[in-house]
Amino acid sequence: MSTSSETDAGTEQSTAGAVAGGDFEPRLVAFVCNWCTYAGADLAGTSRLKYASNVRVFRVPCSGRIDPLFLVKAFERGADGILVSGCHPGDCHYAEGNYYARRRFAIFRELMQFLGIEQERLQFSWISAAEGAKWADTINNLTAQIRALGPFEGYKSLVEASQGPT
Amino acid sequence: MSTPQEELQGRARQLLESGEVALVIGYGQGNTPEKTTPVFLTDAAQVDQLVLNPFCRNNLAAWLTRKDLKAKHDTIAIVAKEPDIRAVIVLVQETQVDPATVRILGVRIDEPGNPDSPVAVLPQTTLDELQQYLQADFQPRDMTPEQLNDVDQFEKLSPAERWAFWRRQFDRCIRCYACRQACPMCYCDSCIAQMNQPQWIDTSAHPLGNFSWNIARAFHLAGRCIDCGECERVCPVDIPLMRLNRFLARHIADKFDYKAGYDVEAYQPFASYKCDDNEDFIL
Numbered sequence A: 001m002s003t004s005s006e007t008d009a010g011t012e013q014s015t016a017g018a019v020a021g022g023d024f025e026p027r028l029v030a031f032v033c034n035w036c037t038y039a040g041a042d043l044a045g046t047s048r049l050k051y052a053s054n055v056r057v058f059r060v061p062c063s064g065r066i067d068p069l070f071l072v073k074a075f076e077r078g079a080d081g082i083l084v085s086g087c088h089p090g091d092c093h094y095a096e097g098n099y100y101a102r103r104r105f106a107i108f109r110e111l112m113q114f115l116g117i118e119q120e121r122l123q124f125s126w127i128s129a130a131e132g133a134k135w136a137d138t139i140n141n142l143t144a145q146i147r148a149l150g151p152f153e154g155y156k157s158l159v160e161a162s163q164g165p166t
Numbered sequence B: 001m002s003t004p005q006e007e008l009q010g011r012a013r014q015l016l017e018s019g020e021v022a023l024v025i026g027y028g029q030g031n032t033p034e035k036t037t038p039v040f041l042t043d044a045a046q047v048d049q050l051v052l053n054p055f056c057r058n059n060l061a062a063w064l065t066r067k068d069l070k071a072k073h074d075t076i077a078i079v080a081k082e083p084d085i086r087a088v089i090v091l092v093q094e095t096q097v098d099p100a101t102v103r104i105l106g107v108r109i110d111e112p113g114n115p116d117s118p119v120a121v122l123p124q125t126t127l128d129e130l131q132q133y134l135q136a137d138f139q140p141r142d143m144t145p146e147q148l149n150d151v152d153q154f155e156k157l158s159p160a161e162r163w164a165f166w167r168r169q170f171d172r173c174i175r176c177y178a179c180r181q182a183c184p185m186c187y188c189d190s191c192i193a194q195m196n197q198p199q200w201i202d203t204s205a206h207p208l209g210n211f212s213w214n215i216a217r218a219f220h221l222a223g224r225c226i227d228c229g230e231c232e233r234v235c236p237v238d239i240p241l242m243r244l245n246r247f248l249a250r251h252i253a254d255k256f257d258y259k260a261g262y263d264v265e266a267y268q269p270f271a272s273y274k275c276d277d278n279e280d281f282i283l
């Protein structure tokens, strides 16, 4: 992403506000569509908006491309929180990908909560190419919420319990 | 007067004798009085192998998508209880089964597993008639109060309690995939659970792989599960899979006013959308 220097700058801001959470820096993953949210994140960068550097961005063609197993895999690999974001309804580059995604994730997030995953750890947004500020706010809020919640011990313990003898 | 079992045998005999079907899949006597086992009949002389009793449990619709059977027999009849008829409806809806090649011998078992349960052969014979029969008492949220209560009560636990519960359950999974094999809706040639390039789900029976497997299984059945209960019944370690399935079914009913297995023409919830679907959860 072209926002790397800006996100680095954002680190100072986020660590400054990290007192309550001790040393814990949340690891966040965002799955974003190429046409809206990715461009929105880009705009945040070119507008020199500061936001938490905790997020790793995965660009996909469309929110409709996001298989829920992507999210499971991100948790498996250590994500403490995940954002899924695409174009606003009516704005999808492929006309209807986000409508399908909306239905899929309306149910998938319920399943994850039913399994005991806190709802803060899996969030969804529509962020357009013009909404650089919304991107920055969304990431900052997500970071603050996950920092308050702490590391995703549940999944970390699954990983630990699954390693063979070393 | 003939017993329901004799009536069923008569219908199967007629189908095979007339050549209307090449194969009848039904229930035969198992190795104890309380067990049945699927039987595959190609000759009218074999129909006395068919039994109809409260121990007919398998969902035989799971065999309708078997390539080997489809290749050998151009028309197949199956003995189908109400959930199994719903399974056939979803298979037709998903274009896995051509309705012209299937005949349904509909049966009713009022209390599966209870030796005193009444059993009957349904008078309806076409898929259309059977669908109408099922629709007669259709409710999108058609769970028993106990089933709903089980889900509702569980939801009241804290996230940590729910997590601990499923950890205990899924940790036991031995990854036998009996749940998948028994499920009429799990017909993919290559299951995501066995893909290794890339590997989405660890194949080992360890807590991490088991968690991902059970998430994938449950979610891939969301909006498609026809509530036959076979997955849970066959699970050798008694994981309460129906609690997951019913939880998802309840949300599908509430959010999309849909229940799987009642209408071959219906659009499935994840294969359709409405512009004004609820999006309260989206920032």
Ligand code: SF4
Binding pocket: B179, B182, B183, B184, B185, B186, B221, B224, B225, B226, B227, B228, B229, B230, B231, B232, B245
């Ligand atoms: S998920 Fe279980 S209850 Fe649902 S259709 Fe498959 S086997 Fe039947």
Ligand code: SF4
Binding pocket: B172, B173, B174, B175, B176, B177, B178, B179, B180, B231, B234, B235, B236, B237, B238, B239
């Ligand atoms: S039947 Fe039970 S033990 Fe076997 S794979 Fe399914 S959940 Fe795991």
Ligand code: FES
Binding pocket: A033, A034, A035, A036, A037, A061, A062, A063, A064, A086, A087, A091, A092, A093, A094, A095, A097, A098
């Ligand atoms: S292209 Fe952005 S959601 Fe489809």
